[in-house]
Amino acid sequence: MAAGGQGDWEVELFDLGDGESALDELAEELTQKQLAQVHRQLERLRQHGRGLGASYFGKLECPTKKLWEFRLSVADHGEVRFIFVQVGQTFYMLRGFKHQGDDVDQHIPIAERRLKEWGI
Amino acid sequence: MKLKDWQERQLARDPQYAKALAEIDYAQRVADAVVGERIRLGLTQEELADRAGSTQARISEIERGVGNTTMDTLERVFAALLAAAAPAADAANLLAAITTVKAEAFGFRPAGSGTIVVGTGTGYFAAGAAIDVAAPFVPMDLAHVTYHTQVFEGSKGELGGVTTTAVVANTNLALAA
Numbered sequence: 001m002a003a004g005g006q007g008d009w010e011v012e013l014f015d016l017g018d019g020e021s022a023l024d025e026l027a028e029e030l031t032q033k034q035l036a037q038v039h040r041q042l043e044r045l046r047q048h049g050r051g052l053g054a055s056y057f058g059k060l061e062c063p064t065k066k067l068w069e070f071r072l073s074v075a076d077h078g079e080v081r082f083i084f085v086q087v088g089q090t091f092y093m094l095r096g097f098k099h100q101g102d103d104v105d106q107h108i109p110i111a112e113r114r115l116k117e118w119g120i
Numbered sequence: 121m122k123l124k125d126w127q128e129r130q131l132a133r134d135p136q137y138a139k140a141l142a143e144i145d146y147a148q149r150v151a152d153a154v155v156g157e158r159i160r161l162g163l164t165q166e167e168l169a170d171r172a173g174s175t176q177a178r179i180s181e182i183e184r185g186v187g188n189t190t191m192d193t194l195e196r197v198f199a200a201l202l203a204a205a206a207p208a209a210d211a212a213n214l215l216a217a218i219t220t221v222k223a224e225a226f227g228f229r230p231a232g233s234g235t236i237v238v239g240t241g242t243g244y245f246a247a248g249a250a251i252d253v254a255a256p257f258v259p260m261d262l263a264h265v266t267y268h269t270q271v272f273e274g275s276k277g278e279l280g281g282v283t284t285t286a287v288v289a290n291t292n293l294a295l296a297a
Contacts, residue, residue, distance in 0.1 A: 011123040019129070021121045032140035039130075039141070040148045041184055042123055044155060051159045055180060073184040 009049035010090040011042055014114050022114075026080065026096035034074035038096075041072045042082075045091060062108045064115065067094075069104065083111040085120055092120055147185035150194070155183045157201045171200035 013021035023042075027035050045052065060067040060083065070091070072080040079099040084091045094111040097103070121129075130137050158168050158179075165179040172179070173196055181187030182197060 013121045013123065013126055015121055021126055023123075023126055032136055033143055036137065036140040036144050037148070037185060039123075039127065040144065040151075044152065046123055048155065048159055052155065053159075053164055055165055055176070073181065073186045075186055 008089055009046050011046045012090055012092050014092070014094050014118060022082075022093050022096050026082075026098070029098045030074065030078070030080075031076075034076070034078055034080075037074045038072055038080055042070075042093075045070060049089065049091075060104065060108060062112060064112060066115065067108065067111055081107075083107055085115055087120060092118065094118070144185060151183050151185040154179070154197060154201070158183075161201065161204045163204060168197065168200060168204075171204060172196040 013023050015021055016025060023038070026038065030038065045056075050057070056071055058069045058071065060069055066085045067083055068086065070082040070084055070093075072082070074080055081097055081099045081104060082093050083095040083104075084093045086092070092115075094114045095107050097107050158165070163171075165176045165183070168174075169176045169179045172193070174193055178187075178189065178193060179197070182189055182194070
């Protein structure tokens with residue numbers, strides 16, 4: 001993965017149709033404050049990219065072997081995950097969800113389907 | 121949809137969202153400052169935690185703008201970043217790094233001289249950082265907490281059109297009542 005310089009990263013959100021995105025889908029599970037915290041942390045990803053450090057990212061076991069997760073925290077001890085694929089300096093956010101227990105595996109097929117649909 | 125487009129759309133369709141952003145702004149600006157400076161210095165969260173006498177988990181919370189971080193911890197984190205920055209900084213950076221402001225403008229009163237050093241660094245520790253660090257703690261009834269700044273020596277310089285001055289040693293700030 002290229003390190004990239006500050007500010008030359010991009011974050012793209014999967015389009016669900018009707019103007020809604022993967023972040024809107026996640027928003028249904030969050031308070032306004034938590035959503036704002038997610039938003040700011042995604043902004044930080046856009047600013048620093050992989051430079052944030054290893055603790056923010058996790059490689060996922062999946063059929064395409066392309067998926068990673070971006071780890072966020074929100075108020076009230078909430079944990080949020082975004083499953084993404086990185087192409088060059090762009091993070092394509094496929095699926096966001098409020099992380100509870102060992103639930104990542106159930107979101108991987110959704111992310112894989114969206115990855116195929118997006119044609120990345 | 122690009123993230124910045126999402127923000128514009130969200131603000132347009134939900135006026136309450138701007139309030140939510142404002143509510144978290146202080147913590148997130150502190151987070152921006154810590155993340156930015158840690159990355160600039162090439163430190164991992166673990167390394168910063170070691171230098172600050174804290175834990176990786178706590179640094180992670182600060183960087184995400186969540187959790188309850190004490191003033192003491194935040195001071196040690198910023199002191200660790202400043203200490204890490206100083207040896208690596210060349211003379212020009214060091215001279216350019218210091219910005220002085222009038223205490224009254226930000227609701228502080230100086231415990232020592234009339235000039236307060238509010239930060240060092242090459243951007244993240246410019247004036248806003250230390251102010252932003254202190255400000256969110258006002259509601260936490262820490263009105264008498266003293267804020268210590270880093271000690272450097274230098275002479276006048278200029279950075280980005282802002283005139284900088286010699287570094288003031290160990291300035292003590294007390295939040296105005």
